Amino acid sequence: MKLQAVKLYEYNASFKHAIVTPKIKLSCRKVLIIELITNTGQHYFGECNAFETDWYSPETIEVVRHQTEKWIKQYQNETFNHFGEAQATLDNLMAFPATRSMLVMAFYQMFYEMHSFNVPYGATVSGLTEGNLKQLVDTQPQRVKIKWSQHILQNIEMLKQLDFQPNIAIDANESIQENESHKLKQLANKSILYIEEPFKSLDKLEAFTKYELPPIAIDEKALSQDEIMKIIANNPINVVVLKPFRLGGVDKVLEIINVLKAKDIKIVIGGMYEYGLSRYFTALLAQFADYPSDITPEGYYFKNDIVNNAGILKGDSIYFEPPEVNTAQLKRVY
Incomplete structure (x- = not known):
């Protein structure tokens, strides 16, 4: 199927109770969401688990967004016939695992049936x-x-x-x-x-x-x-x-x-x-x-x-x- 369009979103909600760890206190959780849209009108989403700051990893939300936009410019309008073809486009993202993970999440739904x-x-x-x-x-x-x-x-x-x-x-x-x-x-x-x-x-x-x-x-x-x-x-x-x-x-x-x-x-x-x-x-x-x-x-x-x-x-x-x-x-x- 052909990747016809890609969209990126942000979402931010407050925790019911603040998260307190030895490294940080978090009152809310901001995330980046990707949407892959195919030529058949199917929509597949991925959620990024990176954080706004580098307290946990140097791959912050901003880094993920930058890498994802580069990927979109290269692969939008490509046709993918199986999961392996999608994986091949992610080879250059191994240094950015949170970015790759978000994209894999979306592609996984494209090629595998989801169950309860x-x-x-x-x-x-x-x-x-x-x-x-x-x-x-x-x-x-x-x-x-x-x-x-x-x-x-x-x-x-x-x-x-x-x-x-x-x-x-x-x-x-x-x-x-x-x-x-x-x-x-x-x-x-x-x-x-x-x-x-x-x-x-x-x-x-x-x-x-x-x-x-x-x-x-x-x-x-x-x-x-x-x-x-x-x-x-x-x-x-x-x-x-x-x-x-x-x-x-x-x-x-x-x-x-x-x-x-x-x-x-x-x-x-x-x-x-x-x-x-x-x-x-x-x-x-x-x-x-x-x-x-x-x-x-x-x-x-x-x-x-x-x-x-x-x-x-x-x-x-x-x-x-x-x-x-x-x-x-x-x-x-x-």
């Missing part, structure tokens, strides 16, 4: 405020991932007191200080699923025996298949968090999943404070994960979304249907 499915519910919280605790009790996720803070041990005990007893994971965002090493050792006996990125440098893990550590996961360091394989070959890594926007998209993540399963490394699919379009694809990949992934139901982070019924909570799992984007809410920028 259920996945386990995995919530992420930034501290245990009264509002966060109420949300957890009301929705009862299978897994709760909590951000590292000076109160992490107390937070773990509070989570263990919840009536519904979720699995617990921790996201340290490479922020554990040397004077907090004793806390990490205490977590080894707390039945934690895993802790993501305890240190900026993996070399610091050498100061611990394997019995002094909870299962260790990499997240920010999982930048490519080659980098992941190098890390797990040389470090005590039990879990890898795969984020499509950091690895180049759905197709690249599926390839890495197959490689890691052969190595008996556990897999989690990571979200990035997404709206309903991207969340569908994160959930799609989470069907292949070993642990509940970063999948939240509709309305968890945002009051408003670009997709209706984007993840309906049913018990401790979430039901997803193929997403339909409401363009009336979007601001066109290209």
Whole structure:
């Protein structure tokens, strides 16, 4: 089919509760959306997970927009007969994985049938405020991932007191200080699923025996298949968090999943404070994960979304249907 037109949009909504991590505080989530329009009148959308600033990655929304506009000028009016032809146009974007991921998301819908499915519910919280605790009790996720803070041990005990007893994971965002090493050792006996990125440098893990550590996961360091394989070959890594926007998209993540399963490394699919379009694809990949992934139901982070019924909570799992984007809410920028 022929790519007849391409449009870019922005969308920005406030979080219900501010997101507070060791690296940043977020009150709203701005995203870039692409729309591919074919000569047969079909519309396919992709959502970009980059941020406005470079706090998480140097590939910001502005960088994605610039790279996407270059791609549009080169490939608009091209004809694509299968997914491989679309992939070939993205070869030059491997240095811009968030850009490639957004485009792959749209092309994937063009060539593959989208289905409905259920996945386990995995919530992420930034501290245990009264509002966060109420949300957890009301929705009862299978897994709760909590951000590292000076109160992490107390937070773990509070989570263990919840009536519904979720699995617990921790996201340290490479922020554990040397004077907090004793806390990490205490977590080894707390039945934690895993802790993501305890240190900026993996070399610091050498100061611990394997019995002094909870299962260790990499997240920010999982930048490519080659980098992941190098890390797990040389470090005590039990879990890898795969984020499509950091690895180049759905197709690249599926390839890495197959490689890691052969190595008996556990897999989690990571979200990035997404709206309903991207969340569908994160959930799609989470069907292949070993642990509940970063999948939240509709309305968890945002009051408003670009997709209706984007993840309906049913018990401790979430039901997803193929997403339909409401363009009336979007601001066109290209």
